[in-house]
Amino acid sequence: PIKAGLLYPKSSETRETISLDGIWNFVASPLTDPLVGFRNYWYKRRLTAVRPENKSKIGIIFAITPINFFQVDAEVHFMPVPSSYNDITQNAAIRDHLGIAWYDRTFFVPKSWRNQRVWLRFSSVHYAAQIVITPVDTDNGTTYRQSYTFDFFNYAGIHRPVTLYTTPKSYIDDVTIKTTLDENGYGYVGYNVSIISLNETEELNVNIALLDKDDIIVATAEGSNGVLNIESPRLWWPYLMDPEPGYLYTLKIELVSLNNDLIDIYRQTCGIRTLTWTNTTFLINNKPVYLHGFGRHEDADIRGKGLDLPTTLRDYNLIKWIGANAYRTSHYPYADEIMDLADNLGIMIIDECPSVNTEFFPSSLLNNHLNSLTELIARDKNRPSVIAWSIANEPRTQSYEAGVYFGKVAAHVRSLDLSRPITIALARSVYEDRAGQHLDIISFNRYNAWYQNGGQLDMITKNVINEATAWFEKYNKPVLMSEYGADTMEGLHIYPEFIWSEEFQVTLMSKHFEAFDKLRAKGFFIGEFIWNFADFKTAQTYTRVGGNKKGIFTRNRQPKASAHHLRRRYLKLAQEL
Ligand code: GCB
Incomplete structure (x- = not known):
């Protein structure tokens, strides 16, 4: 289970992102020995290989499953990320692969990131599932096959972007936004920001501003939770229910020190709308x-x-x-x-x-x-x-x-x-x-x-x-x-x-x-x-x-x-x- 907020990595005045999407190396572990990579410490050999370059100590962050493919007794493929690996090659064994797959690439962390928290985010890596694995007799002897009851191909791989990013040491970890309207058409944007601070004695303030689509500030507040009032808000309407459907505001969250130095800043979009339902009807606004x-x-x-x-x-x-x-x-x-x-x-x-x-x-x-x-x-x-x-x-x-x-x-x-x-x-x-x-x-x-x-x-x-x-x-x-x-x-x-x-x-x-x-x-x-x-x-x-x-x-x-x-x-x- 997650222990922290899942805010999407975004660049800001206090945060940097580097995309690790691109061509990675890829090996599908052999079905007969899916654990060979763990047993033979593939990742360790890779680390030895790259360490000489690692002069600044944070020159290289070791990726999740780095592997020295040149010493691996299996075919190495170039593999795009993000993508499923199944349909990229001409090999049916990779299409139907069952077991562990290894991805590898090298990357550098800028020296300037030394005083930041550095995060590595894999937005989605497939697959772990409730899958029945059955031994079957084939023309090539006994092998294993997966069978599943869901009606879509069991694609696997690094399916979504991989991002290396920073936050400051004390940072905005999460925000929850809830919106309501009253009978007079006033809009209310409730927010609750959670902060992770480097040490508990550090005193920090939160400044909030709500910006409309033209970046005009329509409301402000202080404190890590509260409610913003908007006199005549532009509502979030579904497609075809309004000339400008999907109207989004941006909640700008600033974490500042007691003397107002900017420590972290994060921008979260939100829409002002209500959802209600009865025993017969579903209503928006x-x-x-x-x-x-x-x-x-x-x-x-x-x-x-x-x-x-x-x-x-x-x-x-x-x-x-x-x-x-x-x-x-x-x-x-x-x-x-x-x-x-x-x-x-x-x-x-x-x-x-x-x-x-x-x-x-x-x-x-x-x-x-x-x-x-x-x-x-x-x-x-x-x-x-x-x-x-x-x-x-x-x-x-x-x-x-x-x-x-x-x-x-x-x-x-x-x-x-x-x-x-x-x-x-x-x-x-x-x-x-x-x-x-x-x-x-x-x-x-x-x-x-x-x-x-x-x-x-x-x-x-x-x-x-x-x-x-x-x-x-x-x-x-x-x-x-x-x-x-x-x-x-x-x-x-x-x-x-x-x-x-x-x-x-x-x-x-x-x-x-x-x-x-x-x-x-x-x-x-x-x-x-x-x-x-x-x-x-x-x-x-x-x-x-x-x-x-x-x-x-x-x-x-x-x-x-x-x-x-x-x-x-x-x-x-x-x-x-
Ligand atoms: C269903 C499933 C869906 C299938 C669909 C079908 O009921 O929810 O996953 O693809 O039927 O076409 O059989």
């Missing part, structure tokens, strides 16, 4: 909101789950083009850079922790689950785009144990953040579910005319209406359809509609739209998320042709016929907002 968007994945050709800014921007441009206002970060937290853009563009996020298809509920899992939520909330608590926490996807919620388990998970989230509703993308039948009682919003995934009654387009509308209504009647909470869809091979045309064709996907959507409109008229239905934004890679199986093809866009981010169909609906929905 006291206005009911209908969510329409997608489930997504961090997935792209070649780079896998590696953060890729061209793909990220292309995706947001498609989201705007299609008129969506929300998505769920299925099935794990997304990169900070992706979330920052959601804040800026006014795209609403259902923020999901990495918990997929859980079947058993031992206490060891509960601990991991609570920790991952603690970390997710610590990282994303100040984001106006985050409008709900999704604490799991499709857990098996029919047992008594599952009910108790999710009661504990939900209570934990509420102990950390009461300002956002909690949901789960449920998939068991409404009659057997035992988790919904602990949630604020009922989300459900259902594949009518696909996994159930495959091909039966005349068995969608009534089923969706009946199921959503049954969820509402059971729990008396707002209901959202968090997944529906059909695999579709781009360019496959069959009419009358036949599964896997573009025509089938389009008509399947129309049948759902009909249900959604009828449900909306009933008053408790708050949103629709099609599965999926784009095609994505999965494990190899006969149900997946090069991956999951339920995308509205291809993996290359080009529209299928369904994208144009969805766009007509989403733009129409947007007009009602």
